Amino acid sequence: MIQEGTAQSPVSPALTRSMLRTLGLVATLSGLLVVLSYRITLPIIEENKRLAIERALFKVIPGAISRQDFMITDRGIELAQSDLQGTALYAGYGQDGRLKGVALEAAAAGYQDVIRILYGYDPYCQCIRGIEVLKMAETPGIGDKIAKDPVFQENFTALEARANATGDGLERAIVLVKQGEKSEAWQIDAISGATISSKAIARMLNDSAQRYVPLIQNNLAVMEPAS
Ligand SMILES: Cc1cc2nc3c(=O)[nH]c(=O)nc-3n(C[C@H](O)[C@H](O)[C@H](O)COP(=O)(O)O)c2cc1C
Numbered sequence: 001m002i003q004e005g006t007a008q009s010p011v012s013p014a015l016t017r018s019m020l021r022t023l024g025l026v027a028t029l030s031g032l033l034v035v036l037s038y039r040i041t042l043p044i045i046e047e048n049k050r051l052a053i054e055r056a057l058f059k060v061i062p063g064a065i066s067r068q069d070f071m072i073t074d075r076g077i078e079l080a081q082s083d084l085q086g087t088a089l090y091a092g093y094g095q096d097g098r099l100k101g102v103a104l105e106a107a108a109a110g111y112q113d114v115i116r117i118l119y120g121y122d123p124y125c126q127c128i129r130g131i132e133v134l135k136m137a138e139t140p141g142i143g144d145k146i147a148k149d150p151v152f153q154e155n156f157t158a159l160e161a162r163a164n165a166t167g168d169g170l171e172r173a174i175v176l177v178k179q180g181e182k183s184e185a186w187q188i189d190a191i192s193g194a195t196i197s198s199k200a201i202a203r204m205l206n207d208s209a210q211r212y213v214p215l216i217q218n219n220l221a222v223m224e225p226a227s
Helices: 013-060 150-154 195-218
Strands: 066-073 076-079 087-093 099-109 114-122 127-135 175-177 187-189
Touching: 013 066, 013 087, 013 099, 013 114, 013 127, 076 195, 087 195, 099 195, 114 195, 127 195, 150 187, 175 195, 187 195
Parallel strands: 175 187
Antiparallel strands: 066 076, 066 087, 087 099, 099 114, 114 127
16 A cells, blocks of 8 residues: 655755755844844943933932043042943032042842842942932832832931941941831841842942942042042
8 A cells, every 4th residue: 555645755965955055044144133233222222221320320429410430440440431441430529519429330139130220329428328220120019119119218318338447348237127127327127028129239239338338438539529
């Protein structure tokens, strides 16, 4: 008995070559499209990021009306330049031209994803004066309260971040406490029911301040205008 449809028809070498050529072409075009869309969207993403930081900057440095960008490098703090590698540091100046504070980005893993913030640091009171969430994917109505809850935001009107005597960290670490239990200037009152997101804010602020506050204090003259 003859069975239909089971015989394999041989594929000619010419057809194989043509299929491989087509596959190669499609792969090359796809690669080019990925590179092209990356190159087109990168400046837009960078510009949006710059605008988000600009907007947040004047909120986290109370009284600032102008800014100057710096970089934290291996050598200390230097004026920002396109070819300089390091951590961005934004200095904010008041109406009188005096340094009002600096702002830095900080990040840590939250409940869903990485939370990224900009925080303002006042080197004269050695305290954090405000935070603005730049990016988060925390649960609406639960974790996203870190950005909106006025009681939580109260934590950042004068949160102590004082450099220690040896200049290698903070005198007292920034820590999270249960809601309503804050009794010290370096403590953050958590949001009840959103401890994970609150803890992420405390962790990122402590990690960043432990590292950068002594550096900022030692390099204030670089950012202060000559009087
Ligand atoms: C669907 C769902 C989403 C949640 N989202 C968050 C969140 O975004 N941030 C957070 O800290 N906790 C979130 N939680 C709660 C945490 O699992 C955890 O219970 C809480 O952070 C502990 O806070 P507490 O110690 O004040 O009870 C969520 C829980 C559920 C069930």
